[in-house]
Amino acid sequence: LLLQKLMPDCDFGTGTFREVEESVSKSNDIDIKILFLKYYHGISVRDISSELSMNESDVKNALCRARNKSSEKFNAKFLLSLFSTTLRDKKVASIVSSHLELDHLPNKEYGSILTQIKKHMKAHQKAPSLNLLYQKFDDDDEIFYLLEDIEDVVVELSVDEVIEELQAFIINAKFIQEYKEMGKLFNKGKKDEAVARLVGLSDSFQNFTIKKE
Numbered sequence: 001l002l003l004q005k006l007m008p009d010c011d012f013g014t015g016t017f018r019e020v021e022e023s024v025s026k027s028n029d030i031d032i033k034i035l036f037l038k039y040y041h042g043i044s045v046r047d048i049s050s051e052l053s054m055n056e057s058d059v060k061n062a063l064c065r066a067r068n069k070s071s072e073k074f075n076a077k078f079l080l081s082l083f084s085t086t087l088r089d090k091k092v093a094s095i096v097s098s099h100l101e102l103d104h105l106p107n108k109e110y111g112s113i114l115t116q117i118k119k120h121m122k123a124h125q126k127a128p129s130l131n132l133l134y135q136k137f138d139d140d141d142e143i144f145y146l147l148e149d150i151e152d153v154v155v156e157l158s159v160d161e162v163i164e165e166l167q168a169f170i171i172n173a174k175f176i177q178e179y180k181e182m183g184k185l186f187n188k189g190k191k192d193e194a195v196a197r198l199v200g201l202s203d204s205f206q207n208f209t210i211k212k213e
Contacts (some may be wrong), residue, residue, distance in 0.1 A: 030052070030062060033052070034048055034052070034059055034062045034063060035062075035063065037051065037052075038063060042182065042183060042186030042187075042191070042194065045059050045060060045063075077153065078165055078169065079105075079106070079110065080149055080150050080153040081153055081155045081156070081157055081162065082096070082162060082165070082166060082169075083110070083113060083150045084150050084151070084153050084155050085155055085157075085159060085162045086117060086127055087117075087127050087128070087129070087130055087133075087150070088127075089159050090125075090126055090127070091159065091163075092159060092162055092163065092166075093117065093121060093126065093127035094121065095163060095166065095210050095211075096114070096117065096166070097117060097118050097121040097122075098210070099166075099170060099210045100114060100166070100170065101173075102114060102115070103173070103177065104169070104170060104173035104174075109140075109142050109143045109146045110146070112137070112140075112143055113133065113137075113143065113146070113147070113150075116128055116133060116136060120132075130147065130150070130151055133147055134147055163210065163211060166210060167208075167209065167210045167211070170208075170210065171208060174208075178197070178198075181197070182194040182197055182198055185197065
């Protein structure tokens with residue numbers, strides 16, 4: 001997904017490995033070359049630096065830049081805005097309850113709030129109120145402070161924009177999870193299986209939607 005966003009003209013979903021590799025080799029963007037070696041070949045930062053005659057720190061910086069190009073919108077304020085909107089809007093609450101998972105979130109505090117939202121949605125078909133959540137987590141300072149941040153955040157996105165951002169956020173989280181699994185396959189010497197999994201990922205993400213009919 002990161003490579004697809006950085007190289008929209010390259011068909012990562014249907015192109016063969018050789019075709020993808022040729023497309024990358026023609027690119028003048030060093031970040032793309034590094035991203036390809038890291039995510040497509042599973043090569044370590046040390047080996048990439050040796051392959052491209054670069055310092056390891058420069059390789060790490062390039063990977064960081066590439067990730068930022070893809071996920072710059074997925075920041076702390078978005079999650080605050082998302083949870084704030086979830087508590088106010090039934091449509092968003094339904095989507096969050098159905099599609100957002102604990103392992104998509106950055107910490108256990110968000111996870112605890114999400115768990116309560118899911119439970120309340122299942123029982124009452126609506127999100128819990130902030131007051132109810134404050135009462136639930138009265139003895140947990142970290143969650144209580146997070147709830148205060150959720151209450152205070154100024155949401156600058158419309159409901160439709162929040163849903164759009166949430167879909168991209170979930171896809172990004174799923175990609176990170178899949179990348180970890182592909183790394184395990186590479187480490188076990190199952191390179192072909194890992195590449196096949198990566199190529200199949202594009203179709204999966206293209207067909208994925210959280211939007212209600």
